[in-house]
Each structure stands twice: as C-alpha cells, then as structure tokens.
Amino acid sequence: MSPVGLHRVLEPAGVLPQGAWRLDASPAVAPNEVRIRVERLNLDAASFRQLWEKHGGDGARIRAEVLEIIAARGKMQNPVTGSGGMLIGTVEEAGRRSPLGLRVGDRVATLVSLTLTPLAVADGLARWDGRSAQVPCDGHAILFARSIAAVLPGDLHPELSLAALDVCGAPALTARVVERYVAGREGAAGQVSVAVIGGAGKSGSLSLAAARRAGAARTVGVVPVAGERDALAAAGLADAVVLADARDPVALSTAVTSALGVPADVTVVCVDAPGCEHGAVLATADGGTVVFFSMATSFAAAALGAEGLAADVTMLVGNGYAPGHAEFALDLVRGEPGVRRLFEARLAAD
Amino acid sequence: MSPVGLHRVLEPAGVLPQGAWRLDASPAVAPNEVRIRVERLNLDAASFRQLWEKHGGDGARIRAEVLEIIAARGKMQNPVTGSGGMLIGTVEEAGRRSPLGLRVGDRVATLVSLTLTPLAVADGLARWDGRSAQVPCDGHAILFARSIAAVLPGDLHPELSLAALDVCGAPALTARVVERYVAGREGAAGQVSVAVIGGAGKSGSLSLAAARRAGAARTVGVVPVAGERDALAAAGLADAVVLADARDPVALSTAVTSALGVPADVTVVCVDAPGCEHGAVLATADGGTVVFFSMATSFAAAALGAEGLAADVTMLVGNGYAPGHAEFALDLVRGEPGVRRLFEARLAAD
Numbered sequence: 001m002s003p004v005g006l007h008r009v010l011e012p013a014g015v016l017p018q019g020a021w022r023l024d025a026s027p028a029v030a031p032n033e034v035r036i037r038v039e040r041l042n043l044d045a046a047s048f049r050q051l052w053e054k055h056g057g058d059g060a061r062i063r064a065e066v067l068e069i070i071a072a073r074g075k076m077q078n079p080v081t082g083s084g085g086m087l088i089g090t091v092e093e094a095g096r097r098s099p100l101g102l103r104v105g106d107r108v109a110t111l112v113s114l115t116l117t118p119l120a121v122a123d124g125l126a127r128w129d130g131r132s133a134q135v136p137c138d139g140h141a142i143l144f145a146r147s148i149a150a151v152l153p154g155d156l157h158p159e160l161s162l163a164a165l166d167v168c169g170a171p172a173l174t175a176r177v178v179e180r181y182v183a184g185r186e187g188a189a190g191q192v193s194v195a196v197i198g199g200a201g202k203s204g205s206l207s208l209a210a211a212r213r214a215g216a217a218r219t220v221g222v223v224p225v226a227g228e229r230d231a232l233a234a235a236g237l238a239d240a241v242v243l244a245d246a247r248d249p250v251a252l253s254t255a256v257t258s259a260l261g262v263p264a265d266v267t268v269v270c271v272d273a274p275g276c277e278h279g280a281v282l283a284t285a286d287g288g289t290v291v292f293f294s295m296a297t298s299f300a301a302a303a304l305g306a307e308g309l310a311a312d313v314t315m316l317v318g319n320g321y322a323p324g325h326a327e328f329a330l331d332l333v334r335g336e337p338g339v340r341r342l343f344e345a346r347l348a349a350d
Numbered sequence: 351m352s353p354v355g356l357h358r359v360l361e362p363a364g365v366l367p368q369g370a371w372r373l374d375a376s377p378a379v380a381p382n383e384v385r386i387r388v389e390r391l392n393l394d395a396a397s398f399r400q401l402w403e404k405h406g407g408d409g410a411r412i413r414a415e416v417l418e419i420i421a422a423r424g425k426m427q428n429p430v431t432g433s434g435g436m437l438i439g440t441v442e443e444a445g446r447r448s449p450l451g452l453r454v455g456d457r458v459a460t461l462v463s464l465t466l467t468p469l470a471v472a473d474g475l476a477r478w479d480g481r482s483a484q485v486p487c488d489g490h491a492i493l494f495a496r497s498i499a500a501v502l503p504g505d506l507h508p509e510l511s512l513a514a515l516d517v518c519g520a521p522a523l524t525a526r527v528v529e530r531y532v533a534g535r536e537g538a539a540g541q542v543s544v545a546v547i548g549g550a551g552k553s554g555s556l557s558l559a560a561a562r563r564a565g566a567a568r569t570v571g572v573v574p575v576a577g578e579r580d581a582l583a584a585a586g587l588a589d590a591v592v593l594a595d596a597r598d599p600v601a602l603s604t605a606v607t608s609a610l611g612v613p614a615d616v617t618v619v620c621v622d623a624p625g626c627e628h629g630a631v632l633a634t635a636d637g638g639t640v641v642f643f644s645m646a647t648s649f650a651a652a653a654l655g656a657e658g659l660a661a662d663v664t665m666l667v668g669n670g671y672a673p674g675h676a677e678f679a680l681d682l683v684r685g686e687p688g689v690r691r692l693f694e695a696r697l698a699a700d
Binding site for chain 1: 354356364365366368369461462463465466496497498519598599600601628632642645647648649650652653654655656657658659660661662663664665666667668669670671672673
C-alpha cells in the first residue's frame with residue numbers, strides 16, 4: 001500500500017491524492033492506514049468564503065453543497081478554491097503497520113489537508129447550520145502512512161492547541177535554521193541575530209520563541225501597527241520590537257538593522273501580505289538565511305530580488321512539516337507565557 | 351552613497367532602484383560606482399514580445415517606444431511586463447571605492463537586470479531595426495557597489511559566455527548544496543545522489559556538471575523528450591538519463607528513484623513548466639534538499655505539497671547570485687566538453 005495513498009485514488013489514475021478528482025473513502029483500513037471517527041471539520045477560510053458568497057449566506061444550500069462535494073469526491077476539497085481544511089476526531093482503528101504512533105481512542109487533529117484525506121459523512125451534517133466554517137460532523141476519515149496527525153493534549157484548551165498546530169511548521173524550521181548558525185560559530189562571532197517580520201502573529205510569536213530557544217543572542221520582532229507593537233513588547237518574546245511597513249524594503253531593512261545593530265543572520269517572514277521579499281533580503285546579512293512562511297510570497301520576486309541586490313542569502317520555502325513540529329509548538333505554548341498570552345488574546349478576539 | 355543605488359532613485363522616493371519609476375542616469379560616477387560604455391542591450395524575451403505584439407512587428411515604432419521608455423525612466427524597464435534584460439559594454443570609468451574589481455577597458459556583461467540599471471542612450475538606437483531583442487546601442491550605464499558584472503573572457507565566444515552567464519546562479523548554488531551533503535557524510539553513507547530535472551537545458555547541464563565536481567557519487571538527468579535524452583546521454587554529464595514528464599509526480603519520482611536506486615539527496619528543478627513541485631518533493635529523500643531554479647515555480651504549491659506529503663525536505667528558492675558564480679559557470683563551459691557541446695548545439699539552433 002502506497003505511503004502517500006496512491007491506492008485510494010479513483011480518478012484520474014496515477015495522480016497524488018491531493019490532485020485527484022475522486023478518492024476511495026471506504027472504511028476498511030490497509031495495514032499502514034488509520035481510520036478516524038470524525039467529530040468536526042474545520043473548513044479552510046477561502047473555501048467557506050466562496051461557498052458563502054455563491055449561496056448568499058444560505059446555510060441550507062451551503063450544507064447541501066458540502067455534502068455533495070464529499071459524496072462526489074470522497075474528500076472535502078472545494079472544486080473552485082482547491083482548498084480543504086483540517087479535521088478533529090478520535091482514532092477508531094490503526095493498521096498494524098501504521099508508522100503514525102496513534103492508538104485507538106486518541107483524540108487527534110489532522111495536520112495534512114482535507115484535500116488529500118479520504119472522508120465520508122454519516123449524519124448528513126445534521127448538526128451544522130451551514131453558517132460557520134466549523135462543521136460538527138459524524139463520519140470517518142483515513143490517514144495514510146505519510147499523513148500527519150497530532151494528539152490533542154489534555155492540558156491545553158483544544159482551541160489553543162489547534163491554533164498552535166495550524167502554524168507549527170514555522171517554529172520548527174526557525175529553530176532548525178537558527179541552531180545551524182549557532183553551531184557554526186564560536187565566541188563573540190557566535191552572536192546570532194534573528195528578525196521575525198510579523199512577530200506578533202501566531203507563526204511570528206512562535207518563531208520568536210523558537211529562535212531564542214535555539215540560541216539566538218538577539219531577536220527583533222517587526223510589526224505594522226502600534227497595538228501589535230505594544231502586545232509583542234508586553235509578551236517579552238523579542239529583545240526589540242519595531243514598527244515598519246514590511247512592503248517597504250528600505251524602511252524594513254533600516255528598522256531591522258537599527259534594532260539589531262547589524263543585519264539579521266536569519267530573517268523569518270510571517271506577514272501574509274505580498275511584496276515583503278525585497279525588504280527581507282535587504283534586512284539579511286551576507287551568508288544569512290531568509291525563511292518565507294507567508295503564502296503571499298512570490299517565488300519570482302524573491303529570486304529576482306536577491307539577484308538584483310547581489311545578496312548572498314539562502315532563501316527557504318517554509319515547509320509546513322518537520323519531524324516533531326507539533327510537539328515543539330505545543331511545548332512553546334505551554335512553556336512561554338508570552339506566546340500563550342498572545343494566542344489567548346487572539347482567540348478571545350476571534 | 352548607497353551600495354544598492356538608492357541615491358539614483360528620483361521617483362518615488364525611498365524605493366529600491368528596481369521598484370522605482372525613474373532613475374537618475376547622469377554619467378558622473380560616485381566613488382563606489384562604475385560607468386559602462388554600452389555596446390548592446392539584450393532585451394528580456396517577455397518584454398520584447400510585448401512590444402512586438404503591441405506594435406504589430408513595426409520595428410520603427412518598437413524602437414521609438416524603447417527610446418521613450420529609457421528617456422522617461424532612466425532605465426530600460428518595460429512598464430507592462432516589468433522586465434528588463436542585460437547589457438554588454440566596456441568599462442569607461444571606475445570609482446576609486448568600487449568593490450567590483452573592474453578596470454577601465456574591461457569588456458563586461460551585466461548580471462543584474464536592466465530594470466535597476468541607470469541607462470542613457472546617445473545614438474537614438476540608430477543601428478537597431480527594432481525587430482530583434484538584440485539592440486546595438488551607444489550610450490552609458492551605471493553599476494552600483496552591489497551590482498554584478500562579469501568580464502567576458504577572451505578565450506570563449508561572447509555568445510557562449512553570455513549563454514552561460516545568463517544561468518550562472520544555478521551551478522553555483524547546486525555545487526554549494528551538494529558540497530554540504532558530501533561534507534556531512536562519510537564512508538558508504540557518503541554516496542550523495544543528485545537529480546536534475548530538465549538536465550539537458552542550459553541551467554540543467556551546468557548543474558549536472560557542478561554536482562559531479564562537488565562530489566556527487568551518482569547523478570541522473572531527467573528530460574521530457576527523446577531528442578534531449580540522446581543529447582544529454584551523448585554529453586556524458588550524468589550517470590543516468592531518463593525520460594519523464596516532470597509535471598506527473600508519480601512518474602517523476604519513480605523515474606528518479608529507479609535511476610538512482612534511492613530517492614535523491616539533492617533535486618534541482620530547471621524545467622520552466624508549472625506543476626513540477628510535488629514530483630520534485632516526492633523524488634527527494636527525507637533530509638534532502640530541493641533547489642527550485644524555474645521561474646514557473648509556485649511558492650504555495652511547493653510549501654503545501656511538502657506539507658501534504660509529510661516530506662522533511664529543505665526547499666530553496668534558487669538565488670541567481672552567489673559569490674564567484676560567473677567564473678564558475680565559465681570554467682564549467684571551458685572544462686566540460688559535454689556542457690560546451692550542449693551549449694553550442696543550442697546556440698546553433700537559435
């Protein structure tokens with residue numbers, strides 16, 4: 001059985017589950033699969049917005065279309081936006097060769113997209129009014145050997161865990177990159193400096209905490225408005241907090257360089273706005289690394305920007321997966337009061 | 351004086367030269383600048399195509415618009431496509447603090463885009479018929495401290511040098527990444543394997559040669575058609591050459607893994623087609639690196655694809671600049687007969 005679920009693809013043949021039109025969502029699990037009893041779907045924001053607008057906010061029609069999609073495709077992938085979401089549920093059966101380490105009864109959140117997760121609904125989504133992206137649901141879903149699911153910890157509120165798990169790739173990769181710089185230096189030259197653009201957000205605050213744990217000597221969080229500046233400063237997650245428009249390369253690089261005293265060894269971009277590439281490159285020291293986590297990043301702008309600035313920087317596409325990423329993010333929420341306060345304030349405001 | 355040329359930006363104030371509407375192209379050089387006597391402009395293909403289509407192939411009108419753009423903007427940046435090109439010329443004056451190492455009389459090609467290069471035309475482009483992207487031109491251009499220009503070597507045909515310089519970032523970064531893997535291993539585990547997708551093209555063939563020089567134990571070049579397979583096999587640059595559609599993730603990863611015996615430690619994507627991200631990720635071993643050089647790369651497809659496959663791979667945005675990149679590429683063209691044959695065949699076909 002394919003670890004990436006090729007055996008579940010019905011049409012077109014030979015593509016990956018994410019690219020497939022239709023998956024086989026039958027409940028019997030292969031030896032390397034896991035079946036989840038689904039308790040809630042969290043629809044991707046873009047997907048729910050499209051459905052909402054198409055149906056003018058008519059919950060019954062939105063529900064009917066979601067049911068239709070899942071029945072037709074064997075997964076919840078909005079055919080217009082292409083996006084999915086994630087789900088919460090309980091492990092119902094784990095194949096004996098599943099490498100995921102899950103046990104029957106574990107309450108889990110999937111960290112791979114619904115766009116590639118076989119799914120069947122059993123209750124007609126009867127408990128959902130169709131007017132929220134949070135969908136109470138009885139049904140089942142299948143995880144492959146290379147799927148990812150995180151056990152929801154008993155000591156954290158599920159909403160808090162989910163908020164952290166949603167962005168858990170960012171702190172994991174930030175820590176890995178910063179550790180490499182710290183390991184590569186000695187003595188005074190070992191002072192590794194890190195800038196996080198969008199430092200007050202979910203991925204940003206976790207990345208700041210991760211950078212410090214990884215041994216960064218000096219960190220700066222860049223934020224766009226005074227309210228975020230005050231919140232991040234109060235959280236105590238960065239050595240400096242500065243205001244700058246990340247889309248203005250000169251302003252951004254000046255702000256970072258002034259706050260750190262030098263350009264950053266590692267710059268982490270967590271701002272979901274287009275046009276931050278050149279500023280991030282310019283804020284980074286020669287030999288440094290820029291990690292792009294924003295989905296608004298333009299590949300061409302990053303590549304051509306660095307070339308145009310003759311900047312010898314390594315630029316990473318932020319991978320949402322790294323081994324241990326879920327546990328690391330949850331541990332930061334547990335152990336860093338500043339991170340927790342920012343997350344709780346954000347959840348309260350939602 | 352700003353090393354990235356901020357002092358040459360006339361409007362809007364405060365942006366980088368690439369983002370500016372208008373630059374100051376006056377000929378007097380600052381201590382860290384260099385003035386080039388221009389001999390030819392190579393317009394970017396997308397820019398020339400737009401001009402050609404707009405004016406229905408009328409050379410006189412195309413020439414008039416290029417003159418207008420340069421006069422209005424102080425640089426040759428097509429306002430519709432946003433793209434520029436590069437130029438060839440001779441160093442006329444080098445400021446005493448220029449770090450570029452150029453001497454008066456050096457014949458150079460600029461490796462930074464015309465979109466950020468101050469430029470003035472002196473001859474009204476009188477020798478250009480407006481019907482080719484190669485523009486004979488008398489005029490001057492300014493290089494900043496962080497611009498890049500390569501001295502054209504006397505022992506290679508200028509067209510051959512230009513073709514190599516155009517993609518010289520790819521072999522430099524490939525070598526750097528492969529060297530890191532080679533250095534990090536020992537003994538039998540030290541067998542580093544490299545896949546180059548689009549291995550018969552300019553950047554692909556240079557990357558294959560670079561990977562081998564950097565110590566790769568086994569390399570595979572993936573190509574889309576039989577003609578390229580035969581040409582690349584004859585060039586002897588890869589241990590294996592295989593046919594596969596890089597947009598088909600399963601086909602691509604199967605082809606690479608079969609040819610190498612294992613997934614690649616380093617996968618280099620040089621195919622200018624959209625949709626190659628998932629296949630490249632799937633073809634790469636856990637702990638491996640994918641280097642994306644194709645401008646058709648989708649940032650989101652790469653990021654979400656790796657996450658959806660739970661692939662612990664490092665993904666790099668191919669930076670067109672690295673120290674020594676021009677010399678390294680020219681040296682590969684000189685020293686690797688297979689690279690040279692592929693380049694010469696390509697130039698002959700153009």
